Amino acid sequence: MIPLDAASSSPWHFWGYFLDHRSQDLGYLWDHTWLSVVPVVVGLLLALPLGWLSRRYNWVYPPMMSITGLLYTIPSIALFVLIPPLLGLDPLSPLQVPIALSVYSVALLVRVVADGLGAVSPETLQAATAIGFKPLGRFFRVELPIAVPVITAGLRVAIVANVSIVTVAGTIGFDNLGRLFDEGFKLSTDTPYYPPIILGIILCVLLALVLDGLVLLVNRLLTPWRRAVPT
Amino acid sequence: MIRFDQATKRYPDGTVAVDELDLEAPSGKITVLVGPSGCGKTTSLRMINRMIEPTSGTIWLDDTDTASMPAHELRRQIGYVIQHAGLFPHRTIVDNIATVPFLIGTDKRQARARAMELLERVGLDPAFAKRYPGQLSGGQQQRVGVARALAADPPVMLMDEPFSAVDPVVRDQLQDEFLRLQDELGKTIVFVTHDIDEAIKLGDQVAVLRVGGRLAQLAPPAELLSRPVDAFVAGFVGRDRGYRALGFTSAGTIVTRDEPTVTMGESLPGSDGSWLLAVDPSGAPQGWLHLADEPHGGVVEDRMLYRGGTLATQGGTLRGALDACLSSPSGRGIVVDDSGRLIGSTTAREVLALIEGLPDAAEVGA
Amino acid sequence: MIGDVFSWLSDPTHWQSTNFDTGIWGQLGAHLRYSAIALVIALVIALPLGLWIGHTNKATWIVSAANAIRALPSVGLLVLLVVIIAPHFYGRTDTGYVIPTEIVLVLLAIPSILSNTVAGVQNVDRAVRDAAYGMGMTGPQVLFRVETPNALPLIFSGFRSATLQVIATATIASYVTLGGLGRFIYDGLAQQDYPQMISGGLLVAALALILDLLLALLQRYTVSRGITGRTRRSDRAGHSDEAPDPRSAVLTEDLAPEAA
Numbered sequence: 001m002i003p004l005d006a007a008s009s010s011p012w013h014f015w016g017y018f019l020d021h022r023s024q025d026l027g028y029l030w031d032h033t034w035l036s037v038v039p040v041v042v043g044l045l046l047a048l049p050l051g052w053l054s055r056r057y058n059w060v061y062p063p064m065m066s067i068t069g070l071l072y073t074i075p076s077i078a079l080f081v082l083i084p085p086l087l088g089l090d091p092l093s094p095l096q097v098p099i100a101l102s103v104y105s106v107a108l109l110v111r112v113v114a115d116g117l118g119a120v121s122p123e124t125l126q127a128a129t130a131i132g133f134k135p136l137g138r139f140f141r142v143e144l145p146i147a148v149p150v151i152t153a154g155l156r157v158a159i160v161a162n163v164s165i166v167t168v169a170g171t172i173g174f175d176n177l178g179r180l181f182d183e184g185f186k187l188s189t190d191t192p193y194y195p196p197i198i199l200g201i202i203l204c205v206l207l208a209l210v211l212d213g214l215v216l217l218v219n220r221l222l223t224p225w226r227r228a229v230p231t
Numbered sequence: 232m233i234r235f236d237q238a239t240k241r242y243p244d245g246t247v248a249v250d251e252l253d254l255e256a257p258s259g260k261i262t263v264l265v266g267p268s269g270c271g272k273t274t275s276l277r278m279i280n281r282m283i284e285p286t287s288g289t290i291w292l293d294d295t296d297t298a299s300m301p302a303h304e305l306r307r308q309i310g311y312v313i314q315h316a317g318l319f320p321h322r323t324i325v326d327n328i329a330t331v332p333f334l335i336g337t338d339k340r341q342a343r344a345r346a347m348e349l350l351e352r353v354g355l356d357p358a359f360a361k362r363y364p365g366q367l368s369g370g371q372q373q374r375v376g377v378a379r380a381l382a383a384d385p386p387v388m389l390m391d392e393p394f395s396a397v398d399p400v401v402r403d404q405l406q407d408e409f410l411r412l413q414d415e416l417g418k419t420i421v422f423v424t425h426d427i428d429e430a431i432k433l434g435d436q437v438a439v440l441r442v443g444g445r446l447a448q449l450a451p452p453a454e455l456l457s458r459p460v461d462a463f464v465a466g467f468v469g470r471d472r473g474y475r476a477l478g479f480t481s482a483g484t485i486v487t488r489d490e491p492t493v494t495m496g497e498s499l500p501g502s503d504g505s506w507l508l509a510v511d512p513s514g515a516p517q518g519w520l521h522l523a524d525e526p527h528g529g530v531v532e533d534r535m536l537y538r539g540g541t542l543a544t545q546g547g548t549l550r551g552a553l554d555a556c557l558s559s560p561s562g563r564g565i566v567v568d569d570s571g572r573l574i575g576s577t578t579a580r581e582v583l584a585l586i587e588g589l590p591d592a593a594e595v596g597a
Numbered sequence: 598m599i600g601d602v603f604s605w606l607s608d609p610t611h612w613q614s615t616n617f618d619t620g621i622w623g624q625l626g627a628h629l630r631y632s633a634i635a636l637v638i639a640l641v642i643a644l645p646l647g648l649w650i651g652h653t654n655k656a657t658w659i660v661s662a663a664n665a666i667r668a669l670p671s672v673g674l675l676v677l678l679v680v681i682i683a684p685h686f687y688g689r690t691d692t693g694y695v696i697p698t699e700i701v702l703v704l705l706a707i708p709s710i711l712s713n714t715v716a717g718v719q720n721v722d723r724a725v726r727d728a729a730y731g732m733g734m735t736g737p738q739v740l741f742r743v744e745t746p747n748a749l750p751l752i753f754s755g756f757r758s759a760t761l762q763v764i765a766t767a768t769i770a771s772y773v774t775l776g777g778l779g780r781f782i783y784d785g786l787a788q789q790d791y792p793q794m795i796s797g798g799l800l801v802a803a804l805a806l807i808l809d810l811l812l813a814l815l816q817r818y819t820v821s822r823g824i825t826g827r828t829r830r831s832d833r834a835g836h837s838d839e840a841p842d843p844r845s846a847v848l849t850e851d852l853a854p855e856a857a
């Protein structure tokens with residue numbers, strides 16, 4: 001099916017490889033994209049209340065940071081295979097990868113949200129309260145917007161890390177750009193067959209750059225006041 | 232003795248921080264460099280221990296050209312105290328103080344014993360020895376910074392705004408203790424500050440620098456107050472300089488009047504005067520009583536006292552004597568002896584007569 | 598399923614090696630060996646380099662260059678190096694897989710050690726460095742007696758995240774047919790022996806947690822109490838109740854175990 005002559009196995013043949021397997025590769029790219037993005041969004045939605053709790057109640061902070069630090073210590077491949085028995089899913093469930101990635105994102109972002117909220121100056125908080133904000137309004141209209149730059153810095157780390165971690169799921173058979181490495185490896189039994197490997201690396205790096213850029217763009221749109229101040 | 236000989240610091244971009252400075256800091260004295268920001272005072276100080284290398288000119292330490300030896304060896308002979316103390320956070324207080332002795336290879340036990348001695352000398356509890364800098368307040372850290380600079384007993388000390396990062400009350404206290412320490416040790420000190428009051432309080436001589444690193448005036452504090460050489464120095468020295476200059480003139484022996492007193496805890500006498508001085512059993516003044524406010528025959532209590540008045544010491548300065556009169560609610564300035572016991576009272580009119588009787592205004596402080 | 602995993606793990610034959618099969622102990626040894634070699638090499642390269650860059654502030658582009666490696670997917674890098682290098686070593690040994698794996702592990706471990714060491718040295722309070730020189734310390738004395746001890750918390754956190762990254766990536770190396778605890782995961786997957794696969798995951802997670810704990814203990818006893826703020830409460834001057842977690846200082850580059 002795949003011609004294995006000398007020319008087509010050259011590393012520079014990745015574009016030809018992409019054209020030959022366009023629909024499959026685009027499918028991998030799409031899977032990879034949503035696997036990178038959705039868990040970070042889920043993670044952020046969970047991290048906001050948890051981060052707020054860790055700031056609101058001082059005693060919550062240390063155990064919260066210990067637990068999230070512990071979760072982040074577990075290697076991704078281990079977390080992938082441990083999620084199903086822990087949650088009672090099938091050993092190879094399509095949910096285990098997004099769940100594991102969400103766990104990482106929460107673990108990273110809780111600290112980021114807590115630290116970001118912690119960076120809001122007490123004067124600002126007192127002023128907001130004095131003006132008459134209720135706690136919830138103060139959180140959404142004052143504290144959260146001010147914490148946005150710190151939170152976006154965390155989001156960038158989380159999303160770029162995810163792009164890389166998703167490829168690990170490719171080694172245990174889940175569809176994403178990691179499968180290109182799997183194919184390259186299997187086709188390299190006698191002589192190296194580079195195109196899918198190079199294509200995978202390039203697409204991963206490009207995806208990471210694009211998603212990182214999107215987060216930066218959202219950050220820019222959400223914090224117009226930072227553009228007014230030259231730095 | 233430290234001598235700047237045409238010392239210049241010019242940066243590659245052309246700015247001149249210090250311009251052909253000639254200055255001598257005599258042995259055993261405190262020379263204060265003062266001036267607005269950008270006047271090169273810190274640069275001048277740091278050129279002495281070559282934290283900054285002069286572009287041209289020479290700086291002499293007694294008869295040695297400071298450029299003639301390796302910088303680190305020069306620095307080990309010079310105590311150095313900086314604004315935020317710069318204590319090593321990973322070392323205990325005692326080991327911080329012993330830094331230089333350790334560097335020059337002094338026996339560890341001996342170095343630590345000396346460090347403990349210094350700890351007490353700068354007014355810190357020996358219990359601090361085993362603590363870390365992070366556990367000390369800013370003022371305490373600054374005392375350790377001074378002790379560290381003294382550890383190898385260097386003849387010369389450089390101090391770069393050492394007291395400017397602590398609150399005013401602590402600063403005043405640190406300054407007083409610094410002067411007391413200097414009385415005992417007699418180091419050759421160059422001290423940088425932007426605060427003219429601090430310069431006048433601490434300096435045996437004060438060098439006022441102007442922006443661009445030029446020396447505007449070098450003089451003892453009293454002369455600086457009485458005869459600023461130009462408008463820049465006059466403006467920098469600031470207001471009230473006539474009044475402040477009185478701080479350098481002895482009042483001599485003030486002729487006093489006996490002041491009627493009442494001892495704390497005794498009952499109020501029927502007195503016709505409206506203000507009466509309260510003293511403690513040793514005779515030390517405590518405050519004034521306003522008799523019109525108090526019932527006759529009542530017992531003198533703490534809460535009745537007006538404590539506004541400052542005390543002048545017999546043999547002190549004219550400024551102290553005048554201030555005692557001006558600050559006293561009764562208008563009578565209280566004069567005490569060296570141990571704080573009441574001698575008598577004087578009035579502003581009498582102190583002013585003393586001031587006007589001075590031979591010549593130009594000789595104030597001379 | 599959990600019961601099956603438990604019985605797989607408690608079966609003593611799974612722990613001992615036979616002529617045909619390497620047991621858990623054997624794979625654990627291999628895993629630790631690969632990881633230790635990579636970490637030692639990375640440390641030998643990145644620590645002196647980081648101290649030098651931080652101290653002299655020269656060649657800071659090296660840090661950016663090393664960090665760029667993190668943007669590459671570790672699996673892709675691993676597979677790429679294996680297909681490049683392995684054909685040169687066909688024969689009886691697994692050298693052809695060990696070498697590319699070690700290269701990848703070293704490449705992944707260097708950035709966090711390097712950038713944390715540089716940041717640690719650069720973060721030393723200016724007044725502290727100024728005082729050190731002013732006391733008459735020479736350049737090397739300032740570096741080793743003042744800057745390094747103060748940078749230790751960050752150096753440690755860099756080494757800890759490098760360790761986690763190496764342990765995790767060494768697991769994936771089993772996918773390119775190398776030994777190590779990852780063997781159980783990939784063999785279990787291939788044989789649809791899920792208790793074995795999950796046990797493998799459990800072993801890897803336990804290894805990572807235990808190593809991190811050991812390093813945390815080591816850090817506790819190496820870093821000065823003056824820096825960690827772990828001082829007796831009665832000794833405190835009454836401020837700074839809790840020292841900031843040094844890990845949060847380089848949060849944005851440090852917390853990704855596999856952000857390779």
